[in-house]
Amino acid sequence: MLSLSAHKIYGPKGIGALFIKNRTNIDKIMHGGSQEKDKRAGTENVAGMVGFGKAIEVASKDMDKNNKAIKALRDRFVNLVSQKIPNVRINGHPTERLPGNANISFELVNAKNLLSFLDEREIYVSSSSACSCASLKPSHVLLAMNLSQKVTLSSLRFTFGDDNTEEDVDVAVDVLIQAVEQMRKNCRV
Numbered sequence: 181m182l183s184l185s186a187h188k189i190y191g192p193k194g195i196g197a198l199f200i201k202n203r204t205n206i207d208k209i210m211h212g213g214s215q216e217k218d219k220r221a222g223t224e225n226v227a228g229m230v231g232f233g234k235a236i237e238v239a240s241k242d243m244d245k246n247n248k249a250i251k252a253l254r255d256r257f258v259n260l261v262s263q264k265i266p267n268v269r270i271n272g273h274p275t276e277r278l279p280g281n282a283n284i285s286f287e288l289v290n291a292k293n294l295l296s297f298l299d300e301r302e303i304y305v306s307s308s309s310a311c312s313c314a315s316l317k318p319s320h321v322l323l324a325m326n327l328s329q330k331v332t333l334s335s336l337r338f339t340f341g342d343d344n345t346e347e348d349v350d351v352a353v354d355v356l357i358q359a360v361e362q363m364r365k366n367c368r369v
Contacts (some may be wrong), residue, residue, distance in 0.1 A: 181206075183311060186228070190342070191235030195228030244264070246342065251279035253340045253349055258282050260353040265360050271322060271335060280340040285331045289363045303352050306337045344365040 182199040186192050200206065206219065213221035239331075258270055267287035286294065291307040298305055307319075318332035327335075338352075 186232040188237055189235045189239040192228050192231040195225055195232050197232070211249050239252055247279045250340050250342070250344075253344050253346065254280055254338075256346060257283070257338060257340070257349045257353065260349070261356065264353060264357055269331065271325065271327065271331075282338045282340075283335055284338065285327075285335040286360050287334060288367050289334050289360055291334050291336050293363060296357055297363070298336075298352075298355060301355050306339075307335065 181201065181204065183196060184199075185196045187194075200219075208218075208220060210221045215222060215224055261268055261284060262270065265286070269287075271283040271285060295305060296308050309358040312331060318329045318337065322332040340349075
């Protein structure tokens, strides 16, 4: 099976798609109607489906060019952070990753505190997936990569997209430098 969410490609929120391989049986979780080939009941979100289709159409145009631009922003960010902030770890494969994704651990820094600091300055990042953001547990993905709990609790995920610029990257790095220095200084006291 494969699940897709429209909002991940700038489509409408609340709509997605589920690909189910032939002869894969799943149970209904909603009973009462036979929509979605008898997989669920309820009114189909036709407007959302059309919006999702349009988002796919738009995302498909110049996809390679757009991915290159986003990857360049991510690489600029990762390189600047690595150069300007000591004791950081880039989590995951250095090149085999999504173009707009960077997960970084900051030694001696609590990710939740760093997240709040950045949020106050309108730099929005994540310390976990959206579906587990209320959890104080370390990321199961980072743990599966054999990272220690200490490393996972000092990790943030930065994502870049079509609306980001080099100036955004530079501002984010400058604020990040300030935050990490301040938190590490307070940690030593």
